[in-house]
């Protein structure tokens with residue numbers, strides 16, 4: 001692959017919360033010709049998400065929160081139902097991040113998680129890779145109400161519902177978040193509950 005790409009240059013278009021680059025490069029097409037190509041790339045690091053499931057109750061834990069990028073394009077869909085998820089700090093691992101996010105966002109203290117997938121969320125535009133996990137939860141692991149970090153302007157509703165209902169919500173369009181759909185389908189295919 002690397003011999004099909006040369007003369008890569010980067011230009012920072014925006015560096016605020018995250019970094020938007022314009023990357024220019026020469027690309028050799030199958031017919032042998034070289035063309036100068038330009039692509040924008042938004043880098044806000046990598047992320048992780050987790051589906052918490054309870055075998056005895058047949059339930060899963062999801063979150064509901066306001067997402068401005070969705071609202072900006074479709075006001076009616078601004079409240080997004082998602083698995084618990086978070087951005088990975090440079091000094092954190094995906095595992096330690098997701099265990100911390102579970103306590104902050106949904107209020108459970110979990111110890112063991114299982115990574116089941118890695119997924120690029122939008123490869124044409126984002127550098128982000130999501131590390132996707134599943135873990136069992138029980139009522140005994142509940143340590144706080146969840147809700148997210150208020151000082152970071154998070155307001156997260158915790159939803160506990162049967163896996164079967166969550167799967168139905170994918171069909172009805174009530175759930176449209178890709179990582180959530182992937183993890184719910186993983187749970188269904190693998191008979192987690």
Ligand SMILES: Nc1nc2c(ncn2[C@@H]2O[C@H](COP(=O)(O)OP(=O)(O)O[C@H]3O[C@H](CO)[C@@H](O)[C@H](O)[C@@H]3O)[C@@H](O)[C@H]2O)c(=O)[nH]1
Pocket residue numbers: 017045046047048049085086087088101128152153154179
């Ligand atoms: N000021 C500012 N703060 C931001 C911005 N974007 C995020 N934040 C802050 O960073 C926090 C990020 O919360 P996390 O729980 O770590 O991430 P997330 O928003 O749930 O995002 C997760 O899901 C996304 C969607 O799938 C993923 O893109 C992301 O990587 C992560 O996994 C937010 O509460 C907010 O305080 C921004 O553009 N500006």
Ligand SMILES: [Mg+2]
Pocket residue numbers: 084085086087105
């Ligand atoms: Mg989050």
